[in-house]
Amino acid sequence: MTSLDPARVISDLKELRQLTGDQDGSQRIAFTPLWCAARLWLKAKCDEIPIENHRDAAGNFWATLPGESHRELLIGGHIDSVPNGGWLDGCLNLLAGLEILRRIHHHYKGKPPVTIRLVDWADEEGARFGKSLFGSSACAGTLDMNEARGLKDKDGIELPAALRSLGIDFEKVKNSGVELKNAAAYIELHIEQGPVLLDKGLALGAVLGTFGVERHSITFTGQAAHSGSTPMNRRRDAFLAAALMSPEIYEIAKRHGGVCTIGSCNTKPGIVTSVVEECRITLDQRHLDATALAAMLADAKSASARFARDCNVNFRWERLWQIDPILFDPQLINWCDEVIQETCGTTMRLPSGPLHDAAEVSLSGIPTVMMFVQSLQGISHNKIEDTKEEHIELSVVALDRLAEKMMRWIASMK
Amino acid sequence: MTSLDPARVISDLKELRQLTGDQDGSQRIAFTPLWCAARLWLKAKCDEIPIENHRDAAGNFWATLPGESHRELLIGGHIDSVPNGGWLDGCLNLLAGLEILRRIHHHYKGKPPVTIRLVDWADEEGARFGKSLFGSSACAGTLDMNEARGLKDKDGIELPAALRSLGIDFEKVKNSGVELKNAAAYIELHIEQGPVLLDKGLALGAVLGTFGVERHSITFTGQAAHSGSTPMNRRRDAFLAAALMSPEIYEIAKRHGGVCTIGSCNTKPGIVTSVVEECRITLDQRHLDATALAAMLADAKSASARFARDCNVNFRWERLWQIDPILFDPQLINWCDEVIQETCGTTMRLPSGPLHDAAEVSLSGIPTVMMFVQSLQGISHNKIEDTKEEHIELSVVALDRLAEKMMRWIASMK
Numbered sequence: 001m002t003s004l005d006p007a008r009v010i011s012d013l014k015e016l017r018q019l020t021g022d023q024d025g026s027q028r029i030a031f032t033p034l035w036c037a038a039r040l041w042l043k044a045k046c047d048e049i050p051i052e053n054h055r056d057a058a059g060n061f062w063a064t065l066p067g068e069s070h071r072e073l074l075i076g077g078h079i080d081s082v083p084n085g086g087w088l089d090g091c092l093n094l095l096a097g098l099e100i101l102r103r104i105h106h107h108y109k110g111k112p113p114v115t116i117r118l119v120d121w122a123d124e125e126g127a128r129f130g131k132s133l134f135g136s137s138a139c140a141g142t143l144d145m146n147e148a149r150g151l152k153d154k155d156g157i158e159l160p161a162a163l164r165s166l167g168i169d170f171e172k173v174k175n176s177g178v179e180l181k182n183a184a185a186y187i188e189l190h191i192e193q194g195p196v197l198l199d200k201g202l203a204l205g206a207v208l209g210t211f212g213v214e215r216h217s218i219t220f221t222g223q224a225a226h227s228g229s230t231p232m233n234r235r236r237d238a239f240l241a242a243a244l245m246s247p248e249i250y251e252i253a254k255r256h257g258g259v260c261t262i263g264s265c266n267t268k269p270g271i272v273t274s275v276v277e278e279c280r281i282t283l284d285q286r287h288l289d290a291t292a293l294a295a296m297l298a299d300a301k302s303a304s305a306r307f308a309r310d311c312n313v314n315f316r317w318e319r320l321w322q323i324d325p326i327l328f329d330p331q332l333i334n335w336c337d338e339v340i341q342e343t344c345g346t347t348m349r350l351p352s353g354p355l356h357d358a359a360e361v362s363l364s365g366i367p368t369v370m371m372f373v374q375s376l377q378g379i380s381h382n383k384i385e386d387t388k389e390e391h392i393e394l395s396v397v398a399l400d401r402l403a404e405k406m407m408r409w410i411a412s413m414k
Numbered sequence: 415m416t417s418l419d420p421a422r423v424i425s426d427l428k429e430l431r432q433l434t435g436d437q438d439g440s441q442r443i444a445f446t447p448l449w450c451a452a453r454l455w456l457k458a459k460c461d462e463i464p465i466e467n468h469r470d471a472a473g474n475f476w477a478t479l480p481g482e483s484h485r486e487l488l489i490g491g492h493i494d495s496v497p498n499g500g501w502l503d504g505c506l507n508l509l510a511g512l513e514i515l516r517r518i519h520h521h522y523k524g525k526p527p528v529t530i531r532l533v534d535w536a537d538e539e540g541a542r543f544g545k546s547l548f549g550s551s552a553c554a555g556t557l558d559m560n561e562a563r564g565l566k567d568k569d570g571i572e573l574p575a576a577l578r579s580l581g582i583d584f585e586k587v588k589n590s591g592v593e594l595k596n597a598a599a600y601i602e603l604h605i606e607q608g609p610v611l612l613d614k615g616l617a618l619g620a621v622l623g624t625f626g627v628e629r630h631s632i633t634f635t636g637q638a639a640h641s642g643s644t645p646m647n648r649r650r651d652a653f654l655a656a657a658l659m660s661p662e663i664y665e666i667a668k669r670h671g672g673v674c675t676i677g678s679c680n681t682k683p684g685i686v687t688s689v690v691e692e693c694r695i696t697l698d699q700r701h702l703d704a705t706a707l708a709a710m711l712a713d714a715k716s717a718s719a720r721f722a723r724d725c726n727v728n729f730r731w732e733r734l735w736q737i738d739p740i741l742f743d744p745q746l747i748n749w750c751d752e753v754i755q756e757t758c759g760t761t762m763r764l765p766s767g768p769l770h771d772a773a774e775v776s777l778s779g780i781p782t783v784m785m786f787v788q789s790l791q792g793i794s795h796n797k798i799e800d801t802k803e804e805h806i807e808l809s810v811v812a813l814d815r816l817a818e819k820m821m822r823w824i825a826s827m828k
Contacts, residue, residue, distance in 0.1 A: 193640055194642075194643030194645065195644070199648070211642055226768060226794070228627070228673065228700050228768045228769075229607045229767035229768050229792070231608065231609065232668065237660075239660055239679060240660045240661065240664070243656075244660070246657035247657065250654070259641065259646060261686075262653055263641060263688050264686065267677070267678045270677065270678040272677045272698050274675070276678070279679070284642075284687060286642050352642070353640060353643035353644070354640055355642075378643070380640065381640070
C-alpha cells in the first residue's frame, strides 16, 4: 500500500461493528468490556503500522508518529458508543485518522515534518454515568472533579470505582493534560447527526463551532379544580400556560435562527378529572451566537410571563445547565472549507448542535476545527444511523487533505 | 320545638365535624371506623325523633316516617367524605333532610300525608375503592358486579371483604333495590362544588341534571431527535401537537357551552435533550346535552387530526369512560325553581358537572331533582370547602318547602 485507501476505512468500520455490535446496534459503552475489546482492536491496528501508543491518566488512548518537529497535529475521535448506537458516531473519526496515519507513515517513511497523533477520547457519550466528554474535559482541565466524583451508573457503581477497576486513578485524571503540551492544532471528523447537509444535498461541511446551550425548567402553578364543576373562565390551568410555550418556541427559534426544544412535560395532580395545578416543562435553547442565545432566552422568559398572566397562573424558572458557544479557529475553518471545495466541488459552513470533544480541546486554547459528513435521515444514536459509503470515502480524502495542510502550517511555525 | 330550625342544621354539621374531622378536614371515608361512627351518630339523631331506621342490603341507611299513603318522598345524601374533605359535601343534604323530618314529624303529629324517608347512601365518593356511587348504583340496579367485585383499596383489601367485615354480603347488594319500590320522588340538596352561583351572587339554584362525560386519551407519536442537531423545520414534535390541543379545547368548550379538561400530559423519552417522540394527554369533556357533547368530541377529534397533520405526527384516540347526560324531572325542576324563588327572591337553573347519587336514582326511573347551594371559592373535596351560614339556612328552608310541595303532589296521585 502506498497511498490513502478510503475504502479500508469502511472495511475497518464494518469489522468493528461486527466485533462490538448486535442486532440492536453498537454496544461500545465506555468503561465496559466491549469498549475495552474495541480499544484492544484499535491498538492492534496501530501496532500494525507500527506506531507508539499508550493510555493517558484519564483513560484516553494516544497513538503517536513522531515527526521532525515536536509540534503536534492531533486527530481525534471516540470509540465509545451509546447503547444501541450507530456504526459511525465517534469511530468514523478514529478510523479515518488511523488511515491518514498509515498514509503519512508510508509517505514520509516514518518521519513526517511534524508529529502526528491520533487520540481516542474516553467516554465522549457519557452513556453510563450521564456526563459526556469525560476524557477530553479531564485532559483540557475543565472537568468538575467534585461533580464527577459522585457520578453513579444505574447499578450504583461510582465513576471512580469503575475507573479503578480499569487501573485509572480518578484523582489523577487531570494529569492527562500533559498530553496537550505540544499540540499545535486539533482536527476532528464527525457525522453531522442532523439533516442540514442532507437537505442541501452536500457530502461535507466545515463546522463553525458548537452551540451555546441554555437549559432550564419552567414550572407553572395554577389551581387544581374539578373538571366537571369548574367553568372554563374560572380555571387557572397550568397546562394551558405550558402548552402555549410550545408553538412560541418555534417562533422564537425562527426569529433568532437557533433551536429550541421542550423535551419533557409533567403534570400534577395529573389525573383525568382535575384541571392541572402544576406543570413543569424543560426547555433547551441553542445558538452559535452568544447574543442571539441570550435573546432567545429573554424572549422565552417574557413569553412565559405573558402566558402566566393570561392564564392567571404563577411561574418560575430554574437553570439546569448552561454553556457558552464555542467557536472554532477562523483560519482552520477556512482551510477546512477549502479542502472540502477541492474534494467535493461544493462546501458549506454549519454549526454543531451537539457538543463534541473538539469543543473541550478548543476551550483549552488549541486551534481546532471539525468537519461534518452527511447523515442519512439526519438520525444518530440509533442503529439506523447511516452515511453513504461514497460520502464516507470523500470525508476521508478531505480530512487527509486538511491534515496535509495543517502539517505544512505547523511545520512553518517559528 | 314546633317549626323548622335551620340553625340546628348548622350546629349538627359542626357537631359532626368535631366528631369525625381533624386539622386536615373531614375523614369519613366509607367503610372505615370513622364512617361507622358518623353513621351511629346519625342513627342516634333519628332515634331522638324517633323514627324507624335500618341498613339495607347495600349498606345504605334508611330512616322512615310512615305516612297516610305508602307512596314515599325520599330525601337523600351521603355521610361519607373524601380524605381531608370539607364539612358540607354530602352531609349537608342529610342533616337538612333530618331537620325536615323533625319538622314534619312534629307538624303532622307523627303521621304525614305520605311516607317520608331519609337515605344515607353508602360510599358516594368512592375514595377508598376508586368507584363512586356504590350504594345508590347497587340500589338502582346499575352497579357492574363484575367490576365492583375486583375493586381493591391501596392495602389490597377487596371491596367484598371490606363489606363482609361490616356484615354486608357483596353478592346481595342489589337486593337493596327493594327499598325503592314505593318511591314516588327523590330530592337532594348539595353544595355546588363550583363557582357558578358564587359568580351570579345567588344562594340557591335548581339543578337540570348531570353532565354526560366523554373521557379519552390522545396519543401523538412523532420522532425522537437530538435537540441540538435537528432544525426546527425537520421536527416531528409530538408535544407540539398535544400542546396545540390545549387552547383549542377552550375554543371548543366556548363554542358548545360545555367544559373540557386536559388533566394529564406524559412525554417520551421525556428528556431535556430530545424532541418528544410520544405525548399522551387525557381529555375529559362534559355537557348536559348529548348532541352538544357529541359535537365537542367530534371537534376535538378533528382538531387532533389537523394538528397531527400540521406537526407531521401520528395520533390515536382511546376511550377511557363515557356516560350519557342524565336529565332530572322537568316538573320537579320547575317546583325546585319555584321554592327557591319564594325563599330567595331570585333563582337560576344550572347543570351539575360532578355526578351525584341523584343521577342513579333518576336512572332507576324515579322523578328526581337536586338543589344546589353556593360554594365559597367554588372549591370542594378540600378542608377550605365552605358555604355562608345564611346560605345554608336558606337551603334548608327551600328544601323544606320543596318537600311540602312534593308531599302534596304525591298525596294527590291516584
